[in-house]
Amino acid sequence: MPMIDLDTLDLPQLKALKRDIEKRISHYSERKRREAYEAANAAAREYGFSLSELVTTSKAGKITSPAAPKYANPENPSQTWAGRGRQPKWFSEAIASGRTAEDLAIGKP
Known part of the structure; x- marks a missing residue:
């Protein structure tokens, strides 16, 4: 080449x-x-x-890719959550301490 x-x-x-x-x-x-x-x-x-x-085409057989994370733990940014399923402990604790979901959003202004 x-x-x-x-x-x-x-x-x-x-x-x-x-x-x-x-x-x-x-x-x-x-x-x-x-x-x-x-x-x-x-x-x-x-x-x-x-x-x-x-090859199955039913929804039950589909393999879905994980959703992009929407929220990150401010104390440990490697901990993220896509906003689906159970809330992680760090997220629920932050909300209980007075923070909002917008405060924890990735890419917030």
């Missing part, structure tokens, strides 16, 4: 290079995703199934 001296490129050239790199990364990801899908489909066929028969 040829080395590119980035210090010699002007801003438009750097932006064009960035677009090209992002496009290549996207194409690479798409190709790998297709390859993985085909491999999974082939494995399912070996057992006499289609991939769609094995």
